[in-house]
Amino acid sequence: MAVEEARGAGVGAAPRLSVGERALFAAAFVLPPRWTPRRVKTDRRYRTIDRYRFVCAFLFLPLAVYAVFVVSPFVQAFSYSLTDWTGYSADFTFVGLDNYARLADDSDFWASLGNSLTLLVLAPVATLGLGLFLAFMLKAGGRKRRNQAVSGVRGARFYTVLYFFPQVISVAIIGVVWAAVYDPITGPLNGLLEAVGLDGLTQLWLADRSLALWSVLFVLCWSFVGFYVVLFSAAMGAIPGDIYEAALLDGAGRATTFFRVTLPLIRDTVHTGWIYMGIQALDAFAIVHIMTINQGGPGNATLVTPVYLYKKAFDSGQAGYATAIGVVLLLVTMVFAAIMTLLSRRERIEY
Amino acid sequence: MSAISTDQPAAGSPAASRPGGGAARGRTGDAPPHGRERGGGEGGPLNVFSGAFLLLWAVLAAGPLLWVMVNSLRDSGSIQGAPFGWPDTLSLENFANAWSDADIGRYTLNSVIILAGSLPGTMLLGSMAAYVIARFSFRGNRAIYLLFAGGMMFPIILAVVPLFFVMDNLSLLDTRPGLILAYIAYSLPFTTFFMTAFFRTLPGSVAEAATIDGASHTRTFFQIMLPMAKPGLISIGIFNFLGQWNQYFLPLALNAENRERALLTQGLAELSVSQGYEGDWGALFAGLTIAMLPILVVYLVFQRQVQDGLTAGAVK
Numbered sequence: 001m002a003v004e005e006a007r008g009a010g011v012g013a014a015p016r017l018s019v020g021e022r023a024l025f026a027a028a029f030v031l032p033p034r035w036t037p038r039r040v041k042t043d044r045r046y047r048t049i050d051r052y053r054f055v056c057a058f059l060f061l062p063l064a065v066y067a068v069f070v071v072s073p074f075v076q077a078f079s080y081s082l083t084d085w086t087g088y089s090a091d092f093t094f095v096g097l098d099n100y101a102r103l104a105d106d107s108d109f110w111a112s113l114g115n116s117l118t119l120l121v122l123a124p125v126a127t128l129g130l131g132l133f134l135a136f137m138l139k140a141g142g143r144k145r146r147n148q149a150v151s152g153v154r155g156a157r158f159y160t161v162l163y164f165f166p167q168v169i170s171v172a173i174i175g176v177v178w179a180a181v182y183d184p185i186t187g188p189l190n191g192l193l194e195a196v197g198l199d200g201l202t203q204l205w206l207a208d209r210s211l212a213l214w215s216v217l218f219v220l221c222w223s224f225v226g227f228y229v230v231l232f233s234a235a236m237g238a239i240p241g242d243i244y245e246a247a248l249l250d251g252a253g254r255a256t257t258f259f260r261v262t263l264p265l266i267r268d269t270v271h272t273g274w275i276y277m278g279i280q281a282l283d284a285f286a287i288v289h290i291m292t293i294n295q296g297g298p299g300n301a302t303l304v305t306p307v308y309l310y311k312k313a314f315d316s317g318q319a320g321y322a323t324a325i326g327v328v329l330l331l332v333t334m335v336f337a338a339i340m341t342l343l344s345r346r347e348r349i350e351y
Numbered sequence: 352m353s354a355i356s357t358d359q360p361a362a363g364s365p366a367a368s369r370p371g372g373g374a375a376r377g378r379t380g381d382a383p384p385h386g387r388e389r390g391g392g393e394g395g396p397l398n399v400f401s402g403a404f405l406l407l408w409a410v411l412a413a414g415p416l417l418w419v420m421v422n423s424l425r426d427s428g429s430i431q432g433a434p435f436g437w438p439d440t441l442s443l444e445n446f447a448n449a450w451s452d453a454d455i456g457r458y459t460l461n462s463v464i465i466l467a468g469s470l471p472g473t474m475l476l477g478s479m480a481a482y483v484i485a486r487f488s489f490r491g492n493r494a495i496y497l498l499f500a501g502g503m504m505f506p507i508i509l510a511v512v513p514l515f516f517v518m519d520n521l522s523l524l525d526t527r528p529g530l531i532l533a534y535i536a537y538s539l540p541f542t543t544f545f546m547t548a549f550f551r552t553l554p555g556s557v558a559e560a561a562t563i564d565g566a567s568h569t570r571t572f573f574q575i576m577l578p579m580a581k582p583g584l585i586s587i588g589i590f591n592f593l594g595q596w597n598q599y600f601l602p603l604a605l606n607a608e609n610r611e612r613a614l615l616t617q618g619l620a621e622l623s624v625s626q627g628y629e630g631d632w633g634a635l636f637a638g639l640t641i642a643m644l645p646i647l648v649v650y651l652v653f654q655r656q657v658q659d660g661l662t663a664g665a666v667k
Contacts, residue, residue: 033567033569050567050568051487051489051568052489054483054487054567054568054569055483055487055489057569058479058480058482058483058572059479059480059483059495061476061479062476062477062479062480062539062543063480063495065476065532065535065536065539066498066499066502066536066539066540068517068521068536069514069517069532069533069536069537070502070510070536070537070539070540071498071502072513072517073510073511073512073513073514073517074505074509074510074513076513076517077509077510077512077513080512080513087512087515087516130408133404134404134405134408137401137404137405138405153401153402153405159405159408159409160658161651161654162409162412162413163408163409163412164650164654164657164658165412165413165416165647165650166412166416167661168593168646168647168650168657168661169416169597169642169643169646169647170596170597170599170615170616170619170642170643170646171597171599172597172599172616172617172619172620173597173616173619173639173642173643175620175623176619176620176622176623176635176639177415177416177419177639178415179623180419180623180632180635180636181415181418186632188415188418188435191435192435195435222411222412225408225412226412227661227662230658230661230662231662234662279506282506283506283508285508285599285600286599286600289599289603289620290599290620290623306506306508309508310508310511310604313511313512313515314604319512319516322512323509323512323513326506326508326509326510326511326512327509329506329508329509330505330506330509333504333506334504337504
């Protein structure tokens, strides 16, 4: 291939190469630059060889690592999903779409998918809503000052720093911390309720079937709100101040300013953030795996699809079936992304 | 910058360095402005409400973490059934227990060893691929770019079962090199995507001058382009550091066999379970504190860069 390229580059002027010279060019392509034969180095086609040699050398390692550990597993996943492979032994048989047919009748799977979809819908709404509200309050919640249409609250920087805390610590730590916070006896949540005299409101939290998923949802939101406050603050900071001034002159209140000016102007950021949060909500693996009772319990109350997949693959030895679950999860992710992209088709506002 | 945010650094920097004072000032600052200014009447109640809400979320965001840190200093017996309280005596017994008995020290070391291989590896391989993709035209350039970028869309959980057996076949399962390679491979899509965009923004004239002076492509990359790409490398480096340090899923699947080699995140999850039997809350809280305090301190020092690094991908 290298020789072909070299010949292509030297059309016309350069003389045809003999067999021996071709071998030299090929050798130059494979060997490091310092061992390039003199005959090749002085040839005008050498620069092309040098370029391609560099491109191949630099791409080889990243592409090899990526192909072996990322691309090939993804491709294999589709074929394994059509087998009855246990994962324990090397032999398996092709069963066609049996795994998918089995999924249709698997009530645990449907319970997990229901929980995942609940998180997919509610987590972005709650997290982005809260993030937008807090970011706008930081940017425009301050007392009115002269010469400024809107002003940030004092200590806005301090608040964003605090809000961002959960984002830098490990999701494993978050899971363990919140498991302790929700603990009905030693946890501070019930302790706080008792301390202010609301004993009636104390709950079992993660042990309560009807509350467990909501508890997971809250932790999910808690860990991402800070990220969105920072993200939206930056986006809001990029909006020119005179736009706010114009809105103020037109007599817009703060709520109107938010819904009519700020929100439309940062729509793109909100949209990207929505997709990102949706993907995070569809995952939710570590929080559920670490925090909840029996990793998805009580019962199936907090079982999300990734955790179910993991249990099938590594606890009950149904690797083929687990990859089928994974393929369905991929489909859900893609449908979600497609819907979000369709919803966002609108003209971009430049400012 | 716009007019809205010009007062931010001035108001924020003293507050950030004095957390307690900052909160108090924030509260008084948001109080109704005595009707002096135009529009004060309209903004008054809203100001109080927003100030209260901002403060509430600050307590919620930092509260659980502070609670863990305070409790890490109390002895286990007194924590049981009494979530709130100050430590009677300052004792670091919990930390000693967590560090040696619960092996948090070893887990931390394991995590450091993995990161020492995976983080430089990710940065090097990612920027090598990104540089070639961004600045050289060749057949398949676009396809390779899309191959990397596409990796960001796929849920990692789908690949985990086949990945497990790929690792097993290469005898890389439950080994450090294997985990390092997996970390690198799954960090490559975003790193390459981000660095490609960054290399495209760099001016080409410097590299051209270097080539005219006789520098090889390799030398141009390492001595000219990489130093020029430093801001991008810092952002993506912070992103990868936190992502890999906090990784839970990959070690759980690929590094579960050998307890001695468990990473910090695995060790904490395990400690959380075993604490349920032994009731040693103190050691658990101390372990959590050991795991999160260094990260939080580093974050407080480099807050701006960390926030930029973590949100960089979403803005692009």
